[in-house]
Amino acid sequence: MSIIESLNWRYATKKFDASRTLPDAKIQVLKEAFNLTALSYGLQTLKLVVIADRTARERLVEVAYGQRQVADASHLFVLCIQSEIDANDIDSHFQTVKQIRNTPDEILEPFKAQLKSTIDSMPEIKKLDWASRQAYIALGNLMTVCAVEEIDSCPMEGFIPGKLDEILKLNEKGLKSVLLLPVGYRAEDDMFAELKKVRKSLSETVIEL
Template sequence: MTMSIIEKLKWRYATKKFDVAKKLSDEKLEILKEAFNLTALSYGLQTLKMVIIEDKNIRENLLLHCFNQRQVVDSSHLLVLCIQTEIDELDVNEHFNSIKVIRNTPDSILEPFKKQMKSTIVNMKTDKKIDWATNQAYIALGNLMTVCAIEEIDSCPMEGFIPKEVDKILKLESYGLNSVLMLPVGYRADDDMFAGFKKVRKQLSKTIIEL
């Protein structure tokens, strides 16, 4: 019997122990790639990239800098969400060029919006850009976790790692990127005791305000 979305969200949990023998199919991995790419982001600018790591040796090298959280190595794949180190008017130009090509929108309509967006990006201070881009990464993370639940893929969102060390190992500087979040994905182990725990959530009356 097909589970509803709410049932699948109840099924989801932050997986503590993955089954090392179970791997995501190419089809499932493609779904996660598409889901990441389709994430709703501010201005439509995609200033994020996702690094997908299957190589166990690379992940073993990351382990120490992830406080020895075994999900990093034992999952099927490790997803690392990254932000650009530089966000500037070139990103705006690329975005509007894509709009023009895909939608065939004339310059007369695009130029005012393009000019406004360039002004916003150019005048934004570096630390604000980093905060803004990082917030976008969290949106992508939430989207990926929901899609994982729908596809019955287990996942574990992680902030607990040392970004600078991870960046060095993955040579992210050469891509103009900084790591901000991780999401190990795969399938839960049969003996992960956390899988059977009931969800602890407040009642809707305590989290929802209806006006």
């Protein structure tokens, strides 16, 4: 399929085929895609929690307001942000840049100092909001890759983050959940799969200057 055909094929899957499991190769593609997401400043302050075990996911249905996708999909992806973002993250990033690109310190140091100043000046609530916005970029990237790979998915904001974090003990890992993305294969009897997409015309959504 062309990319546009793939995006037309994609829909927010309401019912997954619980008898089917994505092959490891497909899950690996999605992991790589997540890791390659373009993020602000190049800082990777996101984590992707991948849950395959269905028993573990059954425990999450209640905190997802009864939405069966989290348990019936092949895998559940939980997009998380770090609870704290500080100078250590910046130092680690620039150390990686130096190792991979062999960039001299005299080039890196001014950018590193500027970024530290920017992050340090952010109130904590703004840091978390900024990091959460990065999670949405990663979500969009994952959904597009899913469409190209013919993997069904359903982006979900409808869950109780605090309770999910408690169940998965994410706080012990210094993480906060932001978004859920069940992935797998659509059920044959998902009535929403065959519905036509409802979108405004390009003339209504695109402005050319």
